[in-house]
Amino acid sequence: MKNRVVLYFSAAQSERPIIYQLIKNTDLIVNILKADINPQKEGYLVVELEGEKDCYEAGIKFLKNLGVIVEPLSQTVVWHDELCIQCGACASFCPTQALAIERDSMIVSFDNSRCVVCGMCLDCCPTLAIKLHFEVKEAV
């Protein structure tokens, strides 16, 4: 199985080689998508964990036992209107018409409530006006 989660670290935890141990102990494939650590050494990691179901569960248990807070990842697509040049390329890739063209004016708009965060639009925007935003809480 494969899942994306956000791991919140305290200062004490962030000094330990947790990811090394996670990989070594559970044989999970760990892909770090985003990481941040603040001056107080608290931080988070957005990771994709891939492996057998029991390995995955063992991995999550291992992290929780260390006191790492594990939360499901909530991602959103953010459309930066100020970078958009209204070419409309994204709309033809959007499966839910969250990004859509009003055909009379040919103007592109984004309806966040329809977006399923498939990420198709990220590849086809030449001005990189569409970005993936990871919802992360203040570090704990």
Next chain:
Amino acid sequence: MTYKKSYEEINEKIRRGEAVVVTAEEVIDVVAEKGYAQAAKEIDVVTTGTFGPMCSSGVFINFGHAKPRIRMQKVWLNGVEAYGGIAAVDAYIGAAQVAENDPENKVYPGRFMYGGGHVIHDLVAGKEIRLEAISYGTDCYPNKSVDTVITLADVNEAFMFNPRNAYQNYNCAVNLGDKTIYTYMGVLKPKMGNAAYSTSGQLSPLFNDPHYRTTGIGTRIFLGGGIGYVAWNGTQHHPNVQRGENGVPMVTAGTLSLIGDLKQMDPNWLVGLSYLGYGPTLAVGVGIPIPILDEEMLRYTAVEDKDIFLPVVDYHQGYPYGNHTDLGFVSFRDLKSGRVNIQGKEVVTTPQSSYPRARQIAAILKAWIQAEKFELTQPVASLPGADSPIDFKSLPDRQPNGVISMIRNRR
């Protein structure tokens, strides 16, 4: 009845603030209401516009001399190489230049986050740009390297000089293969999963002047938010192609080489682009005014999306390898609707050129003319027309051995 106006008569009306100016969209409605003859009599100027990726674009810059002086042999702007093989502190930054340590397509498809087009955008936006240059040192130019920061305001001259813009018609790109491909026409889904196009149709400059009657060398235009000029025909100008009854080419045809002062342009109309798996480029805004000299010109400018056809080209085997499959033509009206029918299959369309921005350019140019800020120019020479015997040449495939020894002997 034939009604004729001269450039001077039209400019006189512009100066008096009496010129009747409409966009290439608005003219269609005027014709529908009043007919060609009356519309030709009333309308003085029709404005056009286009805003899309135009790789064959770039900027000549003179940086000013360093102390001690350097004969810049290699030049980089924000890590993107500019061509330095001209005089000491002149260089040309091309829109499609890839940044020096870009991973390119090593991790396919490459992202090309920053390149020449982005440098040009940042320059126009007044941002600070790192300038690095190296040289071997001469008696007159002893300096061997500079590493400094410049802005557009610091340089002596910066003028945009684009070898090929405003293509008159362009391919509608599809992918007949069974894998997604990443092209300069954007992402093309397998098995004709989408059809990409890049033109502003009825607003596009050369669709409104299909025989280059009023667009020629010296024509004053909107370029990148400032005033520019047509310098020459563009590269790959190939006007003698199949055309419809309205004179509109059915395949890629005329092109324009454009020039203008970068210092009075606007970053809103020169935007750096990153094409996944292909490379960086620049979206350029171009608008050309068309004087309605007579009814013939009015008829040209009244061209509608439904009268414009684009050839469908396969970018899996056809374009890259020349193994073409005849896929026919699609109308711009259908492309703009979001779906076209190609070979009996309904295909979703992917625009690359911004129609709303093209419309804005035509409106801005109209406002400039109405505000008496912009007068029309008669071309000082015409571009090669549809009857000129221009071949569209390909690169010859020859063995260089003989030429190599010739070069060696010259040394």
